[in-house]
Amino acid sequence: MARTRTILLLGILGLALSACGNRRELKPVAGQALPPAPYGRADKPDPDDLLKVPVQAKPERSVELRARSQDRGDDPFNLPPEN
Template sequence: MMRHTRHSIVLLALVALAACGQQADLKPVAGAELPPAPYGSERQLTAEELLERDTLAEPERSVELRRRSETREDDPFDLPPE
């Protein structure tokens, strides 16, 4: 009996936590404004545009898999401990 009660409490807590997500559009807090327009821009950016990451902030991964074994070049900085 106690086990079922614990499972119910955990399940209820997870459902309540999942319901906390906000689905509305982002807006500035009452009395606050969005940051000023960037220098040279003719218009102020929206909240969604301000949240978009620049490509330098989130670069694409470029992972090239090796297709065959290759000998490593000598690394002059790979020194043994003193």
């Protein structure tokens, strides 16, 4: 009984700690500077620009749904494993 209560208390404490994040403007640590501007770029990006995920890292999905069952075509790369 005490063990269950301890696990429950730790779970509630973990949830409470995970929900206490603070959202504010990002600034570099005192005495530190932002990284230099990328090669070929005139302006220096701010912290929010540096945290944006580029399109190539997270492309949009194109999900093509099939209306009805269809046999798959021959796949030349579907080879048996080599021993």
